[in-house]
Amino acid sequence: MTTEDGRTATFDELARTYGADLFRYAVWLCGNDALAKDLVQETYLRAWKALGSLKDPKAAKSWLITILRREYARTFERKVPHFTDVDTVIVPDDAELEPDDRAELRLLRDGIRRLAPKYRDPLLLQVVMGCSCQEIADELGISKSAVMTQLFRAREQLKQKLQKDGVTGNVHGLF
Amino acid sequence: MSMDFSEFKRRLGAEPRSRDPDLVAARDASPENRALAEEAERFETRLEDAVSVAVPGDLVDTIRAIPKRAGPRRTLWPVALAASFLVAVGAAGVAWQMNRGWDSVEDYVADHYRHDGDRLVAESLQARRGDVHALLAEYGLDATPEMADVVSLVKRCPTPGGTGVHMVLHTESGPLTVIYMPDTAVTDHATMAFDDKAVVLVQLERGSAAIIGQARSPVETYYAIVHDGIVALAGRS
Numbered sequence: 001m002t003t004e005d006g007r008t009a010t011f012d013e014l015a016r017t018y019g020a021d022l023f024r025y026a027v028w029l030c031g032n033d034a035l036a037k038d039l040v041q042e043t044y045l046r047a048w049k050a051l052g053s054l055k056d057p058k059a060a061k062s063w064l065i066t067i068l069r070r071e072y073a074r075t076f077e078r079k080v081p082h083f084t085d086v087d088t089v090i091v092p093d094d095a096e097l098e099p100d101d102r103a104e105l106r107l108l109r110d111g112i113r114r115l116a117p118k119y120r121d122p123l124l125l126q127v128v129m130g131c132s133c134q135e136i137a138d139e140l141g142i143s144k145s146a147v148m149t150q151l152f153r154a155r156e157q158l159k160q161k162l163q164k165d166g167v168t169g170n171v172h173g174l175f
Numbered sequence: 176m177s178m179d180f181s182e183f184k185r186r187l188g189a190e191p192r193s194r195d196p197d198l199v200a201a202r203d204a205s206p207e208n209r210a211l212a213e214e215a216e217r218f219e220t221r222l223e224d225a226v227s228v229a230v231p232g233d234l235v236d237t238i239r240a241i242p243k244r245a246g247p248r249r250t251l252w253p254v255a256l257a258a259s260f261l262v263a264v265g266a267a268g269v270a271w272q273m274n275r276g277w278d279s280v281e282d283y284v285a286d287h288y289r290h291d292g293d294r295l296v297a298e299s300l301q302a303r304r305g306d307v308h309a310l311l312a313e314y315g316l317d318a319t320p321e322m323a324d325v326v327s328l329v330k331r332c333p334t335p336g337g338t339g340v341h342m343v344l345h346t347e348s349g350p351l352t353v354i355y356m357p358d359t360a361v362t363d364h365a366t367m368a369f370d371d372k373a374v375v376l377v378q379l380e381r382g383s384a385a386i387i388g389q390a391r392s393p394v395e396t397y398y399a400i401v402h403d404g405i406v407a408l409a410g411r412s
Binding site for chain 1: 225234330332333
């Protein structure tokens with residue numbers, strides 16, 4: 001296998017392993033699936049060009065997240081895209097759900113969208129990208145303790161929103 | 176040392192799926208803790224469902240095709256490109272009514288095109304992509320057959336007012352890029368240039384468009400195609 005073949009194989013692996021999660025994360029960043037797809041493609045284009053700088057395969061996820069977040073900031077540094085009604089831009093895989101469950105998910109999505117960035121960012125990195133508290137702390141440049149506090153508060157705010165809107169359902173015990 | 180209920184609740188709220196031995200042990204420390212852990216598990220499942228997004232079926236294949244599109248590595252190109260970034264904006268007075276992000280429409284057009292303009296032109300050479308009628312319909316517009324015939328790629332894109340439509344047209348003189356900006360007013364027929372690109376702006380009945388081509392391409396001759404080619408959908412004023 002040539003060096004170029006190895007590089008392509010590594011890139012393929014990164015595409016298969018992280019492409020879908022990065023797209024989901026990008027949708028939540030942009031609020032728009034078309035822009036998210038572009039953002040992910042731009043991220044991988046930059047990753048391809050800089051693949052030689054990825055020395056530790058275990059760091060690939062964090063490396064890609066960093067590229068994506070930088071690319072997002074660069075693209076939208078002067079104009080944050082308007083995040084419209086979450087259900088019109090996020091295409092959920094919830095066709096099989098009961099109406100009550102669908103309503104609860106809508107409220108949760110709306111709640112996530114309305115969270116302050118300092119709560120939403122770590123929550124999405126954890127729930128969408130599967131990052132540990134330490135990985136989130138490294139990505140956001142804050143302490144692990146601060147990340148844990150923000151994650152706890154993010155979930156508390158979401159639970160309070162469900163309670164306020166009369167949806168207690170499966171989570172009544174938490175209130 | 177065992178964790179008290181308050182600390183257990185805080186840890187569970189921060190990382191409910193953690194397999195940390197202290198947290199796992201605390202789950203079974205009391206019926207109250209067990210109940211809280213079960214409820215947290217249910218909430219987490221709902222949260223994961225809530226953030227779930229359908230992923231385009233062609234996403235991974237599109238990503239895997241990037242190395243072919245990117246071509247061989249050319250380590251010096253960024254330097255050459257940076258040197259060529261002497262923007263020559265010879266724009267006429269542009270009415271900029273949506274000054275909420277970029278400083279001017281010229282600034283937006285140049286910035287937007289540099290972001291992915293050349294890449295999308297290259298992609299458009301490989302296969303037709305997108306439905307121009309469907310995307311323009313979202314803005315109450317349609318493309319005439321003359322316009323639709325030459326559109327090879329169409330996609331949503333960021334614009335000063337939110338989102339718009341990015342199109343690549345394949346014309347006799349080569350590819351042209353058209354960016355439709357639904358909430359932006361421009362001075363009709365104004366021209367500008369950046370890098371090696373020439374631009375003509377088109378004020379439409381609804382929104383506006385920028386036509387971008389190579390500096391020596393006759394972009395202005397395509398003014399009529401775009402001006403007459405993007406029309407209001409029947410029954411929509």
